[in-house]
Amino acid sequence: MALSTKKPTIKDVAKLAGVSFKTVSRVVNNEASVSDAVREKVNDCIKKLNYQPNHTARIMRKSPFSLAFVYDNPNSHYVIQMQNGIISECRKQGFELVIRPTNSKAEDVGKELAAMIGSNQIGGVILTPPLSENRALVSFLINQGAKVVRILSGSEEPDELAPVIYVDDKAAGEEISQYLISLGHKRIAFLGYNPEHESSRGRLQGYQLAHEKAGVAVDKNLILQGEFTFESGMNMTKDLLENQTTSPTAIFACNDEIAAGAVFMARLKNLRVPEDISIVGFENSPFSVQTWPHLTTIDQPNFNIAASAASLVISMMQDEKAVESVGFCPKLLIRDSAAKALTA
Amino acid sequence: MALSTKKPTIKDVAKLAGVSFKTVSRVVNNEASVSDAVREKVNDCIKKLNYQPNHTARIMRKSPFSLAFVYDNPNSHYVIQMQNGIISECRKQGFELVIRPTNSKAEDVGKELAAMIGSNQIGGVILTPPLSENRALVSFLINQGAKVVRILSGSEEPDELAPVIYVDDKAAGEEISQYLISLGHKRIAFLGYNPEHESSRGRLQGYQLAHEKAGVAVDKNLILQGEFTFESGMNMTKDLLENQTTSPTAIFACNDEIAAGAVFMARLKNLRVPEDISIVGFENSPFSVQTWPHLTTIDQPNFNIAASAASLVISMMQDEKAVESVGFCPKLLIRDSAAKALTA
DNA sequence: ATGAAAGCGCTAACAT
DNA sequence: ATGTTAGCGCTTTCAT
Secondary structure, three states: OOOOOOOOOHHHHHHHHOOOHHHHHHHHOOOOOOOHHHHHHHHHHHHHHOOOOOHHHHHHHOOOOEEEEEEOOOOHHHHHHHHHHHHHHHHHHOOEEEEEEOOOOOOOHHHHHHHHHHOOOOOEEEEOOOHHHOHHHHHHHHHOOOEEEEEEEOOOOOOOOOOEEEEOHHHHHHHHHHHHHHOOOOOEEEEEEOOOOHHHHHHHHHHHHHHHHHOOOOOHHHEEEOOOOHHHHHHHHHHHHHHOOOOOOEEEEOOHHHHHHHHHHHHHOOOOOOOOOEEEOOEOOHHHHOOOOOOEEEEOOHHHHHHHHHHHHHHHHHOOOOOOOEEEOOEEEOOOOOOOOOOO | OOOOOOOOOHHHHHHHHOOOHHHHHHHHOOOOOOOHHHHHHHHHHHHHHOOOOOHHHHHHHOOOOEEEEEEOOOOHHHHHHHHHHHHHHHHHHOOEEEEEEOOOOOOOHHHHHHHHHHOOOOOEEEEOOOHHHOHHHHHHHHHOOOEEEEEEEOOOOOOOOOOEEEEOHHHHHHHHHHHHHHOOOOOEEEEEEOOOOHHHHHHHHHHHHHHHHHOOOOOHHHEEEOOOOHHHHHHHHHHHHHHOOOOOOEEEEOOHHHHHHHHHHHHHOOOOOOOOOEEEOOEOOHHHHOOOOOOEEEEOOHHHHHHHHHHHHHHHHHOOOOOOOEEEOOEEEOOOOOOOOOOO
């Protein structure tokens, strides 16, 4: 299978084609100033030798062809969807993806990433929350010479630091809360609030806004803090069902995992979903259809969000010109886990 | 934050330290032949200038510092666990991880990967099934100059092509089947067999072996083909429960997702788990504890499997000497989804 | 339209 | 223990 022992270089091609190696370089880079005859001959020789331009040597003279996906998120589905979206765009453009799970709370996040950029391997970085919320980190990375795009929860571009893909959690949170209210629910629990978690804040704001607009009072005891996990969903629901004197008629879970945990616990407490209690999720992850009944949820197009992010960084890496931020607004997806409230 | 406009090079450090740039190179590479005094001075200057060796330039003279994880598997948890295991090892050794989801059935899998290797970005490749089962692909990649390690289902090293991390599905399949039989089950369905899927074949062999050893006949109608998905698990269980005259008392699902689907369907059919039917999974994925009851399953240490694979490729990339294959045998993990068979 | 020379940042081979 | 010279494979001047 190996035609020769060593990998052919641009010079080998040049020798075989009887031209200077610069001409070969021009052909490889698709430059205009080569006669068709020569171009064809060179291309023939490239094929004959199975010549592959040495990426490493090219990077040394031009810019890197890799970008990094930096994240700190325990949710496999989220990470994989993001990853797949980014990769799909990378493929189209001939870029490679480097993966960097990172502890956002570590002292030296910046330094670690700086080493990666400074050593010239990576030209662009995509950041997801909570890393993308760290403005000091973002400016630091830009200063190190990286192009960065942030994926962020929000209704608009927050600043001019770097382009962002913003996802409107507030609007989506409002839409699903409004849906629950329209079903007659007045005591809707909110599960999974975390003040440090921007998305959950946005979702809570939407929840509050929907109540406000509908003239329904929010009972603060119905808002529970917790993690974005199945287990936490179970525990919060347990607390809710055991410790409250007035129980909720519906649950707005901050994501599908929490919702799945809530459904699980409701069943343990002999409550039927949605007959006795309505439960909705957020994200449209695989969890939402692996529970019974299937979850009414918010469809968050993570793949597309990630692909847009990749498309932005890549164009930033290619030309210096500025690039526009992009917004996404996830939409309500009605399935079977929410129903009309029982009239008391 | 940026001290100067351009990134400092080894020469800048040399100038500042008043030594030749080769001496700086020696310090950076931790070579012995530098006096302590000079070493210290150089290190000071490196810090002062915030000098970062240019990774790209180093690769050009030495070998690549990146390895690729190549997979074709729709299971997010599996991929993420593998990925995390590989990365954890990469970090320890200062390597970067490039991700390559790949369509194993595409015509030009090899060519695509060859381009990555040939362009000198990647020195080592980790392959999971089904790609790792493609021997032609493996030899091709080795011929291209890559070090490759395969993660494979099997009880031993299958050949000398390249080192492998082999996972003994057969032994594990036997263990869990034996467990079911010991509980008194005689009609155990096997869900998710796929002749093209080596792991499922191993698991089925274990299932058959356990029956054989216990002197229990296998009813071929109880072996169902299907995908490794929740949905497929539901459908297979539906067929099983609706179309068979003699229903099973237990189900051995080829993975946890199938098992979760089976549990789901059993409940839809008003069967209690494990009172009316026992259901076991395989893999110990998050699914296994997000179903009720929690699944008895096989604990497959994917993180460690992946870390070992990474450790192998890296040492292959570093020294030329051969490296030993490693085996893993996943173990039974008893939870709540299997119980004694009802005596007829 | 083509080529020669220089140099990217580094390491290897060979001095001293 | 330290420095000099060459050269990795390529692109970028600057010729011709």
